[in-house]
Amino acid sequence: MKLHLETDAVGSVVDGALEPLRAAAGGVYRDEYVTVLRGPVPPGREIVHTPHFTVHAGEPLAVTHLLDLEDLDEDLTGLLQSELFEPGWVRGAELFERLFTGIVITCSADPLVAWESFYRNTIERQEAIGGHTGSAIEQFRPVHDHAVDLVVGESVLELGSCFGFLALRLAAQGRAVTASDLSVGTMQLLGAVAPRLGTPLATLVADAGHVPAADRSFDTVLAVHLLEHIDAPHGDRVLAEAVRLADRRVIVGVPYEDVADETFGHVRTVGPDDLSRWGLATGLSFEVHEHHGGWLVIDR
Structure with missing residues (x-):
């Protein structure tokens, strides 16, 4: 979620x-x-x-x-x-x-x-063998597992990180992680909770389509379950920004839905044809695959 x-x-x-x-x-x-x-x-x-x-x-x-x-x-x-x-x-x-x-x-x-209880309980239950079958935690665990497996290098930027559970997991591995989101409150929250969890990371308030960082600043840039929340022109800007910021790899993950889920703020559906089109537009090497949703991996 x-x-x-x-x-x-x-x-x-x-x-x-x-x-x-x-x-x-x-x-x-x-x-x-x-x-x-x-x-x-x-x-x-x-x-x-x-x-x-x-x-x-x-x-x-x-x-x-x-x-x-x-x-x-x-x-x-x-x-x-x-x-x-x-x-x-x-x-x-x-x-x-x-x-x-x-x-x-x-x-x-x-x-x-x-x-802090919300974060600790979620992390502990994500890690528990068997998890909460059918729950939001259980549904997102394989998505985060797959994103972690795809990350390359030591420096990582997550765009639209929201609560930052994926960013925290990567930071716990010893990577240099920056979590970014347009919401000031969300980044304040993550910045306050992360040290209490023993997993400090950097936070950045920024529109994912305009990030104040130099070209190729991060080994990997993540946009996991972000693009379904924003319209097509904004999404194109976000993807271009991710490519600009990534020195080695861009990872895009989306849910496959028949209808955009408005409860979670989804404004459009994304399918494999969209992912392939986005990959082709970069002019870089890319591959599209499915694993609890769709994935686009772009490599320099």
């Missing part, structure tokens, strides 16, 4: 931006679009009860939950999708991101403690 990416990704509203590290006083997260409350369901105005959430009528949208720190991991994506978004109780990537953030930061008086 990727909350994301080339839009602001996580937190509470200040002039439209989201702040993941602002405390949710009293277990309440509130912005101009949503209210999230951790605690018993207040009486009246309930629209629906699900196994983990209650949705309340009124403006703005209000959701109650009783999750705690142990429950926080990337599988929260699946809970929200299956219980609220797929049945149609809530719609839209913007609300998804705000609800996700509100649930996490209402689980602790210290938002950094809540996010």
Whole structure:
């Protein structure tokens, strides 16, 4: 899953931006679009009860939950999708991101403690043998496994890294990793959590189509589950920028979907013909293959 990416990704509203590290006083997260409350369901105005959430009528949208720190991991994506978004109780990537953030930061008086639990739980469950079969963690594990296997060299840039789980995994191998995203809040969050995990890395706030770095600055440049979130002209700029920045290899990974999943902010579908066309346009050596989605690998 990727909350994301080339839009602001996580937190509470200040002039439209989201702040993941602002405390949710009293277990309440509130912005101009949503209210999230951790605690018993207040009486009246309930629209629906699900196994983990209650949705309340009124403006703005209000959701109650009783999750705690142990429950926080990337599988929260699946809970929200299956219980609220797929049945149609809530719609839209913007609300998804705000609800996700509100649930996490209402689980602790210290938002950094809540996010650290989210990261640690996700990483531990990614590494667990057997994993959470069918969960978001289980679905993304082979994608990240494959991306790691494709990386060459010691210096790596990940474009549109969002929470940065792939970047953290590469940094844990001893590589020099830079995670980049357009979202200031997401990069602040990753920069704050990574040292607490013992895996420091560099973060960079940048549009993936215009990165302030010199030509061929990184051995490998990654754009994994990014291009489905942005329109075609922007995607072409991102691919050109990745080629400019890579000294040895560009790795593009995309999901294969029949319909773009709006819950996760997908705005288009990408198929193998698109990947081949992008590879041909670079004039470089490339190959396209399938592994839990599509992959384009470009080499100098």
